[in-house]
Amino acid sequence: MPSTAELRYVLFPGRHHLLTRFQAEHLRRIAGNATIVWAVTSANHENTRRNPVPYHRREAAIERLSATTGLRSLVVPVFDTAPTDAFAEVTLKTIAVATGLDLTPADTLLACSTPQVAKLYERLGFAVDEVEAAYEPPPERPWDVLLRLAAGDETWRELAHPATIDVFERYGLVESVRAVVNDPLIGDEGGLTTTRDYRTYVEAFAEAAERKWAAVRRYVEPGRIVDIGCGAGSLLELADREPGLHESDLIGVEAARHLYQECLHKKDQGVFRNANVYFYRRNVLLGAIFKERSVDTTLTFALTHEIWSYGDGRADVLKFARRIHDHTVPGGVWINSDVCGPDDRERMVLLSLTGDDGDNPAEPRRDLADKEPAEVNAYVGSLSTRARLDQFAADFAFPFAHQSVSKNTVRLSLGNAMDYLTRKDYVDNWLSETREQFCGLSFADWTALLTEGGFDLDPASTPIRNDWLIANRIAPVATLTDLDGNPLDWPTTHLLAVARRPRTVRVSLEESQFSREP
Known part of the structure; x- marks a missing residue:
């Protein structure tokens, strides 16, 4: 010393x-x-x-x-x-x-x-x-x-x-x-899960950004534009190039540290031409970020199912909707694009899956959470489509029952069938993907929730079936029938919700009558 x-x-x-x-x-x-x-x-x-x-x-x-x-x-x-x-x-x-x-x-x-x-x-x-x-x-x-x-x-x-x-x-x-x-959603290192490969997410966001922007651009109100769950900022890059939005404020909000830092890196590198581009790292469930009636357009893409999955289901999604309603100007819009469950998701169906495209172990593994991501990915990727369903059921954070009725056919609810079929190919982030439920809310559920949150639903709002996903990922290895064996159409997989805050305050019949009393 x-x-x-x-x-x-x-x-x-x-x-x-x-x-x-x-x-x-x-x-x-x-x-x-x-x-x-x-x-x-x-x-x-x-x-x-x-x-x-x-x-x-x-x-x-x-x-x-x-x-x-x-x-x-x-x-x-x-x-x-x-x-x-x-x-x-x-x-x-x-x-x-x-x-x-x-x-x-x-x-x-x-x-x-x-x-x-x-x-x-x-x-x-x-x-x-x-x-x-x-x-x-x-x-x-x-x-x-x-x-x-x-x-x-x-x-x-x-x-x-x-x-x-x-x-x-x-x-x-x-x-x-x-x-x-005390944040219930964000882990010690600033991500939703510790198993997510954020590099693949950044690449996926970038590849899909132009398609997403083309689908919603016509509904965007200029002024203060906020992208909640902005990922690596790819959508705001496209908004930044719009001549009609050059005087708008473009604001990205991201909870995951890795993605937020990528946004800051892009801004530092001069990717954005608009001087009024800002990024904030926040979890919107923990409190309001923006003042009431201060935002013209809110964008959310592939976000609300994470709030449903990592939060308290419908209660937290409704809380989120109400926060957006509060910060939206009268006449402003919330554009939400996300996965969506079928309207009759509790209906029992028969799902037949290919069993000769991989390994078929006698039982699913119960120890994947303790393994390195590379080992998990390799194991899940080696399974047949039929065996992967059993592994999905073992790892899924929202337990469900499925009953084998023959070697490659199972009986389960339509919602659980679609949760598996829309996730079965995500082997690179298997343990993250199995934490999330895609089919928790149907389009009818969304309509009711947004109305309860104070919004009017624009006629442009619609359930969507991703036919590319059906044709290329699902139909080649799966068939869907009712319990009598009659073929069923593939259901909704996504939704587009264009929700507007009314320009005038709604008054109920009881409130109207009360206001006229002497």
């Missing part, structure tokens, strides 16, 4: 979302005249459960703490990396590039309470101060204090340093941290 005379730096790595009073006192006690080097890890992550506070706010709190305590500090952002035993070396190199400092065991003390991290530096010869872990009983660590905040426990203020309290209050971080940490 460096002597007091030799000690020039205290390296303090961590995410540093919240600073505690204990940390400030402890650092003053061990640092003397040394400079504290705050290596802020996961600096490129924000609005995730593991990293709820953006780097620049963390840096602001550290600088404020330093100014009020007299500690001399350097703050260095360290981007997130895949787990590696070279983490300490990566951090030291990042500090060297950012500041020119070559921290060595001869002049630097490591302050770290996480044993796994401390061992990586000890291996390089650094002496370690264990911070909270050196005390018995140990004081609460910053993350414990932050969880108090998230739980609504106001005693967090007694433990947090005033610098953190000040920054959190000035920038509205108390409520945003609570929202992110």
Whole structure:
């Protein structure tokens, strides 16, 4: 360990979302005249459960703490990396590039309470101060204090340093941290699931964007145009090229961190010509994003079935619809394009599937959730269409019963049959796709829900059957009949809903009569 005379730096790595009073006192006690080097890890992550506070706010709190305590500090952002035993070396190199400092065991003390991290530096010869872990009983660590905040426990203020309290209050971080940490939809790393391959999603969004835009462009009202669940921003790229929308504000809202970062990258690269293009990372179920009556057009593509699947079914979809209604100007429009179930989805049918196009194990596997994505994809891809149904039923987050009536024919509901048939080829994201239900709502259900949410349904709204999907993916390997063996037409697979907020307030008969009473 460096002597007091030799000690020039205290390296303090961590995410540093919240600073505690204990940390400030402890650092003053061990640092003397040394400079504290705050290596802020996961600096490129924000609005995730593991990293709820953006780097620049963390840096602001550290600088404020330093100014009020007299500690001399350097703050260095360290981007997130895949787990590696070279983490300490990566951090030291990042500090060297950012500041020119070559921290060595001869002049630097490591302050770290996480044993796994401390061992990586000890291996390089650094002496370690264990911070909270050196005390018995140990004081609460910053993350414990932050969880108090998230739980609504106001005693967090007694433990947090005033610098953190000040920054959190000035920038509205108390409520945003609570929202992110308690988010029921978004996982620790900022995605809907941990198994989704976002690269394939970006490619799929880009390929389908022109077709989607052509289908809805005529219904778009200029002004403030919001794409919720904007993915990688492909649809807004096309809106950006429309001469009639060049004075509109184009706003993308995306919950998944990976896709949001791709949107920011595109904007930084100058993809958008309109200066008024903005992106926000938000989960719309957690509260209103836009002021009431402030949005002219809201676009949602392949989003509402995720709200249904990862949220509380119809209740959360209705809540979402009402939020959109509230932020829509009178006469404004919500254009929703998504998957859709058949109107008679509870009807029992017979589904016959090809069984000679792959393997047919005796039982579906029950352990795929514990396997690496590549292994899952390879296994599911090796199954026959008939065997894949059994695996789908085993993995599907919305359990259903199906009964074999012959070797390759099963009895099940029409909705469950279509949920499988529209998903059976998504082997690259199998464990993500089986978390989502496509056929939870029929077009009739949507009509009722949108009306309940306060919208008028434009005549352009319609159920849609994707005939390409039927002809190329479903019909070659499946046939559908009623229970007597009579062939059935393939049902609806998608919908287009053009929902308008009425220009005038609806008044019920009872309210009208009441208003005329003296």
